[in-house]
Amino acid sequence: MQIDARDLFNPKPVVMALTALSELKDGETLALLVNDGKAVESLVRLADEQKCKFIREDxxxxxxxxxxxxxxxxxxxxxxKAVSYMDFGSADAPILVFGSEAIGRGDKSLGHILMREIIFDLAHQEVVPKALVFINSGVKLTIKGSAVIEDLQILEKLGAEILSDTVSLDRYGATDELLVGEPIDPYNLARILTGQPGVVSL
Known part of the structure; x- marks a missing residue:
């Protein structure tokens, strides 16, 4: 069986792999086409835990x-299971939680400006966050119409996981408008936030 998972980011290719593996018949193999390095690393962990032979061809x-x-x-x-295979990088790098599309209290327009500046700066500094998690109206930063999509894409290419809460996306009618990163359900979101040190809420 072959699956084209190009242009999909971790953990989506791994979810597809796990689903496909459960459907394989005896003697069949699974080939995945992937262009996300983080997903390849997770697939290595999957292969090791599930005792699969792993073959990589660039x-x-x-x-x-x-x-x-x-x-x-x-x-x-x-x-x-796919989330459990994810590697969040250096222990010194934080996980950042964005609960709104604006930062701080007071002038909301100023909050939008500051949020754009902060995400721009995050994309152009040496320390890359492990993950950027978007909840509530924060998911508006990862969907169509957001002014920070390009900077979030840069962060993703640098290795940061970009994760948007599925319940929040649904609440704002934006499930099909996600432009960067992957959706994640509250259960696995809670697992990530409680299982990692250095969580910072903005």
């Missing part, structure tokens, strides 16, 4: 990852 601007399972694999919660 094809220029993307990688073909082939998984050869040694037994039938069944995953009841592929999203939760």
């Amino acid at each position: 094809e220029g601007d993307y990688t073909v990852v082939t998984l050869v399972p040694s037994h039938r694999i069944k995953t009841n919660h592929p999203v939760e």
Whole structure:
């Protein structure tokens, strides 16, 4: 079986891999086309835990990852499992939680300006956050119409995970408007925030 997971970011390719592995027949292999390095790293962890043979072939601007399972694999919660394979990088790098599209209290227009400046600065400094998590109206920063999409894309390419809460996206009718990063459900969001040191709320 072959799956084209190019232009999809971690953990989405891993979720697709886990789902596909559970559908393979005896003797079948799974090949994934991936161009997100973080996803490839997670697939390595998947292969190690699930005792799959791992074959990597670089094809220029993307990688073909082939998984050869040694037994039938069944995953009841592929999203939760995929999140467990994610690497949030250096212990010194923080996880930043954005609960609004503006920062601070008081003048809201000033809050929007400051938020744009802060995200721009985050994208152009040496220390890259482990993850940027967007909840409540903060998800408006990751959807169509946001003024910071380009800077968030830079952060993602530098290795930061960009995660938007699914309940918040649904509340603002923006589930299909996400332009950067991946959606994440509250259960796995809570797991990340409680399992990692250095969480900073903005």
